[in-house]
Amino acid sequence: MAATSRGTSPVPPDVRPRLTVLSGPSGVGKSTVVAHMRKVHPEVWLSVSATTRKPRPGERNGIHYFFVDDEEFDKLIANGELLEWAEFAGNRYGTPRRAVLDRLESGEPVLLEIDLQGARLVRQSMPEAQLVFLAPPSWDELVRRLTGRGTESPDVIERRLTAAKTELAAEAEFDTTLVNTSVEDVARELLTLMLQASGLRGTDG
């Protein structure tokens, strides 16, 4: 099955939504899709979030996340440095505000990979943003991917699957759904959506 798009954007035609938010349940393949898109198109800018989660093997500070402790995260909030933040499965995650606003001001497409709560906050503060939901081909496949990744303990997997039920139920709040059957197809469709939202042409790369 190819990636499919569903839904239409409620954004008025005179507003250019340059900010794109990608959300979806843990294990659906968000990081994989984004990594593939950036491999093919290294010029695409992705916001790097701050998190209190501990790094997984292979994750690098400043590349995958800014890994901070609770005290540092509190400071980011207190100083108004986060565009949005949320607690997810026992850790906090937030989008550094300045870097995103700088990119938007320069007219570049911007991608945020954040959870449902963050997507809702962005929708409130930036109604022109386009919200893209990444859905699994099936529930069983989501469980297989999350378990097969092998990065979380069984109780953390359980928490993430509980959150996944809430997230899947919120799909209709998003402008578009992409079903992650093929990483390459989804990455291409996501880039096209980002470029179109910015008033730029979609590519076939």
Ligand SMILES: Nc1nc2c(ncn2[C@@H]2O[C@H](COP(=O)(O)OP(=O)(O)O)[C@@H](O)[C@H]2O)c(=O)[nH]1
């Ligand atoms: N609200 C919010 N969510 C974030 C941010 N960065 C990452 N997330 C989300 O936090 C959740 C957990 O991320 P992570 O621990 O990396 O696990 P993974 O997405 O399953 O690989 C995912 O839904 C991410 O999209 C952020 O800056 N803000």
Ligand SMILES: Nc1ncnc2c1ncn2[C@@H]1O[C@H](COP(=O)(O)OP(=O)(O)O)[C@@H](O)[C@H]1O
């Ligand atoms: N289209 C796909 N088909 C099969 N496996 C996939 C696909 N996309 C991602 N995966 C695998 O699923 C697991 C979870 O992907 P990941 O990108 O870490 O998800 P997320 O960032 O949404 O939590 C990884 O092991 C990844 O290799």
